[in-house]
Amino acid sequence: MGDSNQVEHEQISTSLEVEQLDVNLFRSKSLWLPVRARGVFGGQVISQALVSATNCVNPAFGLHSLHCYFLLSASPSTPIIYHVDRVRQGRSYTTLFVKAVQNGRTIFVLMCSFQKPEPWQPSHQWPMPKVPSPENCELEETRYNNLLASATISPGLKKGYQDALAERTRSPIAIKRAGEHHIEADGTVTYMYWMQARNIPKYEPPFQKCILSYISDMNFISSASKTMGLKRFGQGPNTVSMTSTLDHSIYFYSDDFDCGDWLLHVINSPRTGSGRGVVHGRMYTRDGTLVAVTSQEGVVRANVRGPAEPKMDAKL
Structure with a gap:
């Protein structure tokens, strides 16, 4: 799976895609191992588990929260199986539990809750900080290129920046x-x-x-x-x-x-x-x-x- 996974990782749609094996059973199609990481990118595992859970929920309910634990590092060479348990179905909220298994071991668990929206209820929020617009900020790829152009950079640091640049360039x-x-x-x-x-x-x-x-x-x-x-x-x-x-x-x-x-x-x-x-x-x-x-x-x-x-x- 390794090389094809890295290519599929470049598209967010394929990176998050899962295959439905049964009513409550799903399997990953691609897994991405970041540079210097111990295992598969955690955000991908969260998202694939969430895609699996969303496929088991009435569309009238929208996701409002998720809580998860990473238990073991996942290998990119073996598919992850996602087991969805429909824990509770209420009139306003529904709760699902997802267990991610690889090589017979539970590597990750996710509890997520879905709600029928109540837009008529009052609301408040903290304001967004004042920051430059995205158009006035530079991509991380540009920043790493500039760091690599420095004449005083050490060989070890240069390799780290080169790896980071390659990863950022290919990221979705x-x-x-x-x-x-x-x-x-x-x-x-x-x-x-x-x-x-x-x-x-x-x-x-x-x-x-x-x-x-x-x-x-x-x-x-x-x-x-x-x-x-x-x-x-x-x-x-x-x-x-x-x-x-x-x-x-x-x-x-x-x-x-x-x-x-x-x-x-x-x-x-x-x-x-x-x-x-x-x-x-x-x-x-x-x-x-x-x-x-x-x-x-x-x-x-x-x-x-x-x-x-x-x-x-x-x-x-």
């Missing part, structure tokens, strides 16, 4: 930094990225939510390591040795958005420690509508060693 998602990270007076650090699914038609809301779920896992847990000043490439205690998602949640508050246009993901990391970090995010359309609230915790480890564990007494 375009990313632009909305300016440099912002630091509030109280020390809160905010990272903001414009993100867009490349060259897609205007899909219906259920599939738009699946694409947003894919997008939401990009540059997310890495914001925790960036907040601490850890570098992605290089050596030493101020570099990242590992990041890996543990859990991920999304709350949707709109059916009226298009991932083919730019979405702004505003990200903060309130806490890191004990080899873990948590990040919170808000997804806005370019007109300032807050369409989704995101959250994730993951393993965030620096390149430092802990104390040696004491030897166990053989008599115990």
